[in-house]
Amino acid sequence: MEPEKPSCERLSVCPMFRILRFEASKTIFIKQYCEGDWSACARYQRWKAGQPVPETLLPNGVELRK
Numbered sequence: 001m002e003p004e005k006p007s008c009e010r011l012s013v014c015p016m017f018r019i020l021r022f023e024a025s026k027t028i029f030i031k032q033y034c035e036g037d038w039s040a041c042a043r044y045q046r047w048k049a050g051q052p053v054p055e056t057l058l059p060n061g062v063e064l065r066k
């Protein structure tokens with residue numbers, strides 16, 4: 001049995017994770033960032049730097065259109 005993979009520490013509170021979870025086309029972001037290299041996530045980087053994080057900012061730095 002494989003050990004459980006660690007996930008981003010923001011996962012339980014991040015509004016973008018909730019959006020990504022329910023859109024199948026976005027699951028690549030979860031694999032790549034939330035459960036992969038979250039230090040590369042634009043949202044995580046902003047949060048770590050103490051900067052505001054727009055709700056519509058995707059992990060790759062692109063903003064979702066409203």
Ligand code: SF4
Nearest residue numbers: 008011014034038041
């Ligand atoms: S990796 Fe980015 S999008 Fe995923 S939970 Fe962390 S901060 Fe949110």
